[in-house]
Amino acid sequence: MGSNTAHTPSIRPISLGHGVTLPVPVILAPMSGVTDLPFRRMAKRLGAGMVVSEMIASWAMLRENQTTRRMATLDEGTGPRAIQLAGCDPVAMAEAARLCADRGAEVIDINFGCPVKKVAVGQQAGSALMRDEVAAARLLAATASAVSVPVTLKMRMGWDNASLNAPRLAQIAEQSGIRMVAIHGRTRQQFYTGTADWAFVRQVKHAVTIPVIVNGDILTQEDAATALLQSGADGVMVGRACYGRPWLTAHIAHFLITGERLPEPDLYAVKHLLLTHYDDMLTHFGRDAGLRLARKHVAWYSRGLPGSAEFRAEIMRLADPNAVITRIHRFYDPLVEAGTIPANECAPTVMAA
Numbered sequence: 001m002g003s004n005t006a007h008t009p010s011i012r013p014i015s016l017g018h019g020v021t022l023p024v025p026v027i028l029a030p031m032s033g034v035t036d037l038p039f040r041r042m043a044k045r046l047g048a049g050m051v052v053s054e055m056i057a058s059w060a061m062l063r064e065n066q067t068t069r070r071m072a073t074l075d076e077g078t079g080p081r082a083i084q085l086a087g088c089d090p091v092a093m094a095e096a097a098r099l100c101a102d103r104g105a106e107v108i109d110i111n112f113g114c115p116v117k118k119v120a121v122g123q124q125a126g127s128a129l130m131r132d133e134v135a136a137a138r139l140l141a142a143t144a145s146a147v148s149v150p151v152t153l154k155m156r157m158g159w160d161n162a163s164l165n166a167p168r169l170a171q172i173a174e175q176s177g178i179r180m181v182a183i184h185g186r187t188r189q190q191f192y193t194g195t196a197d198w199a200f201v202r203q204v205k206h207a208v209t210i211p212v213i214v215n216g217d218i219l220t221q222e223d224a225a226t227a228l229l230q231s232g233a234d235g236v237m238v239g240r241a242c243y244g245r246p247w248l249t250a251h252i253a254h255f256l257i258t259g260e261r262l263p264e265p266d267l268y269a270v271k272h273l274l275l276t277h278y279d280d281m282l283t284h285f286g287r288d289a290g291l292r293l294a295r296k297h298v299a300w301y302s303r304g305l306p307g308s309a310e311f312r313a314e315i316m317r318l319a320d321p322n323a324v325i326t327r328i329h330r331f332y333d334p335l336v337e338a339g340t341i342p343a344n345e346c347a348p349t350v351m352a353a
Contacts, residue, residue: 009225009228009229009256010256010257011024011025011026011228011234011235011253011256011257012025012234013025014180014211014234014235016080016107016150016152016179016180016211017150017179018148018149018150020080020106020107020149020150021080022049022050022079022080022235023049023078023079024049024050024079024253024257025049025050025211025213025234025235025236026048026049026050026224026235026236026238026249026250026252026253026256027048027049027050027051027052027182027213027235027236027237027238027249028040028043028048028050028051028052028237028238028239028242028249029052029154029182029215029237029238029239029242030052030053030054030055030084030109030111030154031054031239031240032054032055032114033054033296034054034243035051035052035053035054036054036070036071036281036284036285036293037070037073037075037284038277038280038281038284039246039277039297040052040053040075041075041076041077041280042246042273042276042277042280043242043246043247043249043250044075044076044077044078044079045077046246046247046249046250046273047247047249047250047253047254048079048246048249048250048253049079049235049249049253050079050080050082050107051075051079051082052082052083052084052107052109053071053072053074053082053083053084054071054084055084055085055086055111055114055119055126056068056071056072056083056084056085056086056096057085057086057087057125058085058086058087058089058092058093058095058096059087059089059092059096061085061096061099061100062092062095062096062099064099070284070285072100072103073284074103074104074105080106080107080150081104081105081106081107082105082106082107082108082109082152083100083105083107083108083109084108084109084110084111084154085097085100085108085109085110085111085143086110086111086114086119086125086126087125087139088124088125088128088129088135088139089139090138090139090141090142090143091142093110093139093142093143093146094142094143094145094146095146097143097146097147097151098146098147100147101147101148101149105149106149106150107149107150107151107152108143108147108149108150108151108152109151109152109153109154110139110140110143110151110152110153110154110178111125111126111154112126112127112129112130112136112153112154112155112156112169113126113127113154113155113156113184113188114126114127115127115156115188115189115190115191115192127155127156127159127188128159128188130155130156130158130159130163130165130166130169130188131159131163133165133168133169133172136169136172137172137175137176140153140172140173140176140177140178141176141177144176144177144178145177150179150180151177151178151179152178152179152180152181152182153170153173153178153180153181153182154181154182154184154215154237155169155170155181155182155183155184156183156184156185156186156187156188157183157184157185157186157187157197157200158187158188159187159188159189160187160188160189161187161189164187164200166183166200166203166204167203167204167206167207167208168207170183170204170207170208170210170212171207171208173208173210174208174209174210178210179210179211180210180211180212180213181204181208181210181211181212181213182212182213182214182215182237183200183201183204183212183213183214183215183231183233184196184215184216185197185198185200185201185214185215185216185217185231186216192240195217196215196216196217196218197216198214198216198217198226198227198230198231199230199231200231201214201230201231201232201233202230202231202232202233205231205232205233205234206232211234211235212231212232212233212234213233213234213235213236213237214227214228214231214233214235214236214237215236215237215238215239216239218236218237218238218239218241218252219241220241221251221252221255221256221261221262222255222261224236224238224252224255224256225255225256228256236252236256238252243297243300243303244297244299244300244301244302244303245264245300246273246277247265247273264342265342266336266342267305267332267335267336267340267342268332268336270301270332270342271328271329271332271333271336273301274297274298274301274328274332275325275328277294277297278294278297278298278321278324278325278328281293281294281297282294282321287321290321291318291319291321291324294324295315295316298312298315298324298328299312299315299316302331303343304343305335305340305342305343306335306340307331308331308343311327311331314327315327
């Protein structure tokens with residue numbers, strides 16, 4: 001799609017209250033094992049409107065072990081600094097929120113959307129809270145009243161197709177002091193199967209006066225525009241489509257603001273971003289952990305390129321960070337010289353977001 005402002009919905013800054021404004025409501029979704037500090041830092045540097053930490057369990061935040069402290073390290077740069085918390089105990093959630101705010105978080109996001117069995121069934125947190133509106137109300141009110149920073153909420157349409165109660169829960173959230181809600185257009189029972197229902201999010205938008213963000217299956221710049229048109233939402237949240245594409249939220253923001261579709265970065269730029277990201281991961285996590293955690297990111301950047309399967313297989317085996325860097329150069333340099341077009345520019349990979 002080329003420039004076409006007539007058919008591109010506009011987005012405007014969102015005020016979350018307490019002096020916090022989201023200048024560009026195109027948000028990088030919180031994703032466990034993905035949106036660590038190096039990834040968030042890269043996305044922000046490239047122009048993401050807002051980034052959110054990985055989901056952190058409230059009880060883990062209170063214990064503040066080394067892993068949790070690292071997960072809760074805040075990103076720098078423009079846009080509000082946000083930490084997502086999950087839990088089922090209002091007292092623990094409130095205390096964890098206070099601790100995050102004291103550490104500099106400017107937004108606290110509550111997770112009512114995680115479908116993973118360990119969280120939703122084992123801990124009765126995440127999407128399980130959509131099944132008990134009374135318990136949900138207590139937790140939301142306790143968290144929102146505990147801090148002087150905005151508290152937001154991310155959830156799904158409901159637990160299953162028989163209980164699509166996101167509009168009602170959004171009303172409860174607004175009454176509890178929540179300042180914005182993001183809706184993934186699937187139920188918990190769908191996990192990431194099927195297709196996200198962007199049109200359903202319009203019911204949530206009609207139910208509340210606070211800003212609503214649409215999430216799920218937003219893979220391209222055009223998808224973001226369509227999701228906004230179908231949902232009537234105030235902004236978009238992008239998840240798995242950003243794997244190996246930390247620039248995507250910025251490109252979506254540019255498209256929604258100007259109507260101009262930006263191309264994928266050329267492979268020379270992609271290689272530079274990957275090496276910067278890789279170095280940041282080694283610095284943040286340490287040599288061994290950084291190398292191990294970076295493998296999936298290195299693989300995502302190369303997705304769809306000629307010879308990428310062999311490249312990924314070798315990267316997974318290498319145990320020396322310098323050998324990985326050498327292999328990255330050896331993979332990308334011939335492609336750059338040959339003028340290879342980035343894979344996502346040719347045909348975006350379809351992924352659930």
